Amino acid sequence: MKSTNDCIYCYLKQAINCMDNAKVKQEKQTSVLYELMDLIKTFDVNQSPSYNSTISILKTYELINSSDPFIEEKINSNIEAKKYLPIIHDALLNSKDKLRTALHASSAGNMIDMGIFKNYDIKKILIDTLESDFSVDHYSFFNKKLEKTKKILILGDNCGEIIFDEPITNILNQMNKQVYYAVKSGPILNDALYSDALVANIDKSATIIETGSNDLGVNFKNASNKFKKIFKESDLIISKGQANFESLDEYEAGFEKIFFLLKVKCEKVADVIPNSSLGDAVFFTRMREN
Numbered sequence: 001m002k003s004t005n006d007c008i009y010c011y012l013k014q015a016i017n018c019m020d021n022a023k024v025k026q027e028k029q030t031s032v033l034y035e036l037m038d039l040i041k042t043f044d045v046n047q048s049p050s051y052n053s054t055i056s057i058l059k060t061y062e063l064i065n066s067s068d069p070f071i072e073e074k075i076n077s078n079i080e081a082k083k084y085l086p087i088i089h090d091a092l093l094n095s096k097d098k099l100r101t102a103l104h105a106s107s108a109g110n111m112i113d114m115g116i117f118k119n120y121d122i123k124k125i126l127i128d129t130l131e132s133d134f135s136v137d138h139y140s141f142f143n144k145k146l147e148k149t150k151k152i153l154i155l156g157d158n159c160g161e162i163i164f165d166e167p168i169t170n171i172l173n174q175m176n177k178q179v180y181y182a183v184k185s186g187p188i189l190n191d192a193l194y195s196d197a198l199v200a201n202i203d204k205s206a207t208i209i210e211t212g213s214n215d216l217g218v219n220f221k222n223a224s225n226k227f228k229k230i231f232k233e234s235d236l237i238i239s240k241g242q243a244n245f246e247s248l249d250e251y252e253a254g255f256e257k258i259f260f261l262l263k264v265k266c267e268k269v270a271d272v273i274p275n276s277s278l279g280d281a282v283f284f285t286r287m288r289e290n
Contacts (some may be wrong), residue, residue: 001249006268007049011040011056014189018060022069032063049268050217050243057188057216068187077160077190078199081109084126088167091130099175100139102167103261104130107281109164110157110241110263122160135280136273142259142285145236151178153234154206155218157241162192162200165240173205180230181206186214217247242269255286 015036019029039059043052061067088105095101108129111122152172156162165181172179181202184191192200197208212224220228231237237258239248245260249272264270264280276282 001048001246001269001272003043003045003047003049003052004268006266007052008040010049010266011053012036014053014057015060018057018066018069018189019064021073022064022066024064028064032060035063036060048217048246048249050215050246051219053243054188054214054216054219058214070190071187074159074190074192074196077158078163078196081122081160081163084123085163087123087126087130088164092167099143099168099171101130102171103139103283104132104134104281106161106164106168106240107134107261107263107283109161110261110281111161111265126164129281132281134283136276136282136284138259138284142236142283145257146175146177149177149235151180151230151234152236152238153180153182153230154238155240155244156181156183156192156197157244159190159192159196161240162196162202166200166202166205168238169202169206170204179206180209180234182209182211182227182230184214185210185212185224188214188216191216217243217245218251219247242266245269245273249286257287259283259285 012033015033016029019032036056036059040056091101091105092098105126108126111125154165154169156165169179169181181197183193183197187193194208194210197203202208209227209230210224211218211227213219213222215222235257237254239245239258239260241262242265245262248254248258261283264273264276264278264282267278270276270278273282
């Protein structure tokens, strides 16, 4: 997915959220924003929004001298998300298709995005999502592919959200699939790290790997050889969240195996995903069914 002029607003909004969390004074925030505006002028619109956002966010971190302004919020979001696991477990007990239910729960967690939202009612979002259908739904195709799949890679997204991903890794593990779960190698916004995956107990049912960088989405230029190897060798990939979608939407080498799971949080993303609207939960692939 390529960037648009609308992305400029999000670059600056993310920077403001970073500075608010770091308790940066207004005068300093203003000077940082002016400097970012000069930087944003140089951005390549042919790059994905996640690629350009990474540059803007890391520059903000440098200017405010903070390596992880969301550290406390990330810890708290994991703790808060665990409170709602009983809702997911009850839904799974009553489900005729536990994997599908787990995917729905996971998509609800995708709304825990501190780079975009400051306030959200995760309990309401979770219940509503569990009671709704994906607006773009390729689950039946995914299930067909899954039957012949041995190795699955899940591209994780945010803290808090990662708590809701564990039922997926657990169910796939029980199906005798080899599951890998990828997290960032360094802090950016509230993206999940290795330590967060341990808090979510992902290690009990999947092998946790790091991408090799702290880029939003997937940036193969900065990714580790290990991550690239597992990405290439995986039979199926579940790509969580909007940044991963933005970076992989036009990655043709992955069309045969990438399924995107996310809540649509941007009108421009909705424009790119056929039959989707702002706020929808979607689970789809770019590959063609034979």
